[in-house]
Amino acid sequence: MPQTLYEKLWQSHVVHEEADGTALIYIDRHLVHEVTSPQAFEGLKLAGRKPWRVSSIVATADHNTPTNFWERGIEDPISRLQVETLDANIKEVGALAYFAFRDPRQGIVHVIGPESGATLPGMTVVCGDSHTSTHGAFGCLAIGIGTSEVEHVLATQCLLQKRSKTMLVRVEGPLGKGVTAKDIALAVIARIGTAGGTGSAIEFGGSTIRALSMEGRMTLCNMAIEAGARMGFVAVDDITINYLKGRPFAPKAELWDAAMASWRTLKSDEGASFDRVVELRAADIQPQVTWGTSPEMVVAIGGRVPDPAAEKDASRREGMERALKYMGLAANTPIKDIAVDKIFIGSCTNSRIEDLRAAAKVVKGRKVAGNIKLALVVPGSGLIKRQAESEGLDKIFVAAGFEWREPGCSMCLAMNADRLEAGERCASTSNRNFEGRQGAGGRTHLVSPEMAAAAALAGHFSDVRDLL
Amino acid sequence: MDKFVRLQGLVAPLDRANVDTDAIIPKQFLKSIKRSGFGPNLFDAWRYLDVGEPGMDNSKRSLNPDFVLNQPRYQGAQILLARKNFGCGSSREHAPWALLDFGFRAVLAESYADIFFNNCFKNGVLPIVLPAAELDELFAQVAATPGYKLTIDLERQLVLRPDGKALPFAVDGFRKECLVNGWDDIGLTLRHAEKIRAYEDKRRAEQPWLFA
Numbered sequence A: 001m002p003q004t005l006y007e008k009l010w011q012s013h014v015v016h017e018e019a020d021g022t023a024l025i026y027i028d029r030h031l032v033h034e035v036t037s038p039q040a041f042e043g044l045k046l047a048g049r050k051p052w053r054v055s056s057i058v059a060t061a062d063h064n065t066p067t068n069f070w071e072r073g074i075e076d077p078i079s080r081l082q083v084e085t086l087d088a089n090i091k092e093v094g095a096l097a098y099f100a101f102r103d104p105r106q107g108i109v110h111v112i113g114p115e116s117g118a119t120l121p122g123m124t125v126v127c128g129d130s131h132t133s134t135h136g137a138f139g140c141l142a143i144g145i146g147t148s149e150v151e152h153v154l155a156t157q158c159l160l161q162k163r164s165k166t167m168l169v170r171v172e173g174p175l176g177k178g179v180t181a182k183d184i185a186l187a188v189i190a191r192i193g194t195a196g197g198t199g200s201a202i203e204f205g206g207s208t209i210r211a212l213s214m215e216g217r218m219t220l221c222n223m224a225i226e227a228g229a230r231m232g233f234v235a236v237d238d239i240t241i242n243y244l245k246g247r248p249f250a251p252k253a254e255l256w257d258a259a260m261a262s263w264r265t266l267k268s269d270e271g272a273s274f275d276r277v278v279e280l281r282a283a284d285i286q287p288q289v290t291w292g293t294s295p296e297m298v299v300a301i302g303g304r305v306p307d308p309a310a311e312k313d314a315s316r317r318e319g320m321e322r323a324l325k326y327m328g329l330a331a332n333t334p335i336k337d338i339a340v341d342k343i344f345i346g347s348c349t350n351s352r353i354e355d356l357r358a359a360a361k362v363v364k365g366r367k368v369a370g371n372i373k374l375a376l377v378v379p380g381s382g383l384i385k386r387q388a389e390s391e392g393l394d395k396i397f398v399a400a401g402f403e404w405r406e407p408g409c410s411m412c413l414a415m416n417a418d419r420l421e422a423g424e425r426c427a428s429t430s431n432r433n434f435e436g437r438q439g440a441g442g443r444t445h446l447v448s449p450e451m452a453a454a455a456a457l458a459g460h461f462s463d464v465r466d467l468l
Numbered sequence B: 001m002d003k004f005v006r007l008q009g010l011v012a013p014l015d016r017a018n019v020d021t022d023a024i025i026p027k028q029f030l031k032s033i034k035r036s037g038f039g040p041n042l043f044d045a046w047r048y049l050d051v052g053e054p055g056m057d058n059s060k061r062s063l064n065p066d067f068v069l070n071q072p073r074y075q076g077a078q079i080l081l082a083r084k085n086f087g088c089g090s091s092r093e094h095a096p097w098a099l100l101d102f103g104f105r106a107v108l109a110e111s112y113a114d115i116f117f118n119n120c121f122k123n124g125v126l127p128i129v130l131p132a133a134e135l136d137e138l139f140a141q142v143a144a145t146p147g148y149k150l151t152i153d154l155e156r157q158l159v160l161r162p163d164g165k166a167l168p169f170a171v172d173g174f175r176k177e178c179l180v181n182g183w184d185d186i187g188l189t190l191r192h193a194e195k196i197r198a199y200e201d202k203r204r205a206e207q208p209w210l211f212a
Ligand code: SF4
Pocket: A062, A063, A108, A109, A110, A129, A131, A347, A348, A349, A408, A409, A412, A413, A430, A431
C-alpha cells in the first residue's frame, strides 16, 4: 500500500507499542537549550539515572543570552544562573556538541541544528521547544516536547507518542514577486486556523514548496506549530541533499553515498492517502501582516483591519474585539496606515542568511524612517552573522539605521533586554503575536523580513513590492 | 507524581478561547531552574495590575479586580473551565506546573494544543475534552451558583454535575493507567530497555551515519 512520508518515518522509529496505540519511538537527535532543560537534568540526577546516549545531544544557550555587550557577560543574574546551569549540566553529562554563550557557532537552537548538519533526513529530532517543527524541513519527524519529556528522552532515548493524523498542504504555482515562505505560512494559518492542525502532522508539498530553498522550507515548517500541528515537514529532494553536503556533522565519503540513497526514499508514495488535504494557489498569496493577537488574525498588505461587527460567531467576535483593544487598532483601518515603533528581524522563523539578504536588498541605499525608535537585526547564529558580514550586509543595515546584533532569540520572546515597552508597536519576523510576547503590553505584527524592512523605511506598513 | 482517581473540587471559569502558554505563565518566570513556585504567577499579566518580575513579593502586588480568578468565590478552585485551543503556544511545562502549583488538578475545555495536553498528563493534571454545548451549560451553571463544584471520576470517565447529570469523556487507556496509579513514565519505559537496545543496535548497523 502506498505510504505517506509520515507513516514511513513513524514506522521506522517504533520500538514498542501499547494496546491503545501509544508507542515508544526512538529519538535520533536531542537538541537542548537552557530554559526547558534544568529541571530535566535535575530530575535525572535525583532519580540516579544516566543519559542513554549522550552523542545524540546537541546543546546551545539562546533564549536568555544578550545580543550586545557580550564582553560584559550575562548581566541579569537569573538568566545567568540558567545559562550556567546548562554549562554545568553539559559538562557533567557530555554531548556531541555544545555551542555555549559566546562560542562562534552559538545561535538559536533551530538554526544551529541544520547548519551544523546535526539535523539529518529520516531522523526523529526532539527539543524542549515548540518550534522544533522547523527541522521537519529536512524530511524528519521533528517534535517539540515538554521538560518531563526532555527527561524521558535523556533517560531512555525514546518518547511516548501516539500516531498523528496526516494532513497534506499542497501549494502550486510560482510565488509572486516579494511573496515569501513566511507569507505562505501565514496564508495557511489564515485558511485552517490556529487549531486547524491539532493532532496532525502536516506535510507541505506541491510545486511551490519544491521550489523553495531550505531556508524557506524551515520558515514554513517552523510555523506549522502555529497552525496547531504537532509537526510539519517536507520531503527530501536535491535541494535538501545539496544543503547538507559538507556540513560538519553530515556523513562523509562512503557513508554519505549510503545515506543519500536512503534519504531519496523519504517522500510520500504516489497515491498515498492523507486524512485531510488543503490546497492553495501560490498566485493568490500576497504579502501578509497580522493585525491581532493570534497568527490567524492576518490579512494581506492591501487589506484593512477587519470589523468585529461583521463577525457572526459570538465567541470569535469577542476574541476580535479583545485583540483590537489590546492592539490599539480601530476596525477598518487600512493596514498601510498603521505606524510602527520598532522593527525586529530575527528569530528561528526568519534569521537565516537568505532572510538577511532579502531584507538587506530592500534597505540598501535607503534610510529607516524617523519615527522608528529601534530597528534590530539579530542573526540566527554566529556563523550566519559572519557570513552576512563577509557579504557586507551588516554595513547595509547599519548605514540605513538598523542595529546589528549578536545571535540569539532576542526580541522574539523578550527574555533578555531586547523588548517592546507597553503600547509599542513592532513589525516582527518572528512567529507569535500573543499578548505580551515581545514585552508586557507590546503589540506585535508578524511579517516577512522583506515586509519588516519595508515597514522600517516607511515608518508604517507598506507593500514591499513597490520597492522591488 | 500524585495519583488522580477521583476529584471533587470548586470550579473557576475562564471564558476565552486560545489561552496561550505565554498568558498562563509569562516568559520572565521561565528563568527559574525549579519546578515549583510558579502558582503565584499563574496568569500573571491578567491577574495583577503591575508587570510581574521574578523575585517580587507577589503578596504586595495589586490584584486586577476584573480578573475572574481574583473573585473571592473562586478561591481554592481545583477545576478550571476553559474554551477551545487551551494551552496553545510554547512547549513550556511551566504552564501545567503553574496550574498545579496554584491548585488546579483538572481543566475542562473544548480542545487543547498538543504539547500542553501531553505536559498536563506528565504532571498529574487531567485535561478533559468536552463538547462546546456541554461547556456552555457548565459556564452558565458556574455563573449562577456560587460554590459550584464538580466531581471528576477518572475511573468511570465521568464529570458529575451537582444536578446529577453525568458527562462522559474520553482518555487514552495508557495515560489513564499512569494517572490512576501515579506511575512515572521513565520507570515504565525502562522496563523495555532490552527492546530499546536491540532497536538501537539494528539502527546503528543499518544507518551508521546517525551514530557518528
Ligand atoms: S527564536 Fe523565538 S520561537 Fe525560536 S526558539 Fe527562540 S524564542 Fe522560540
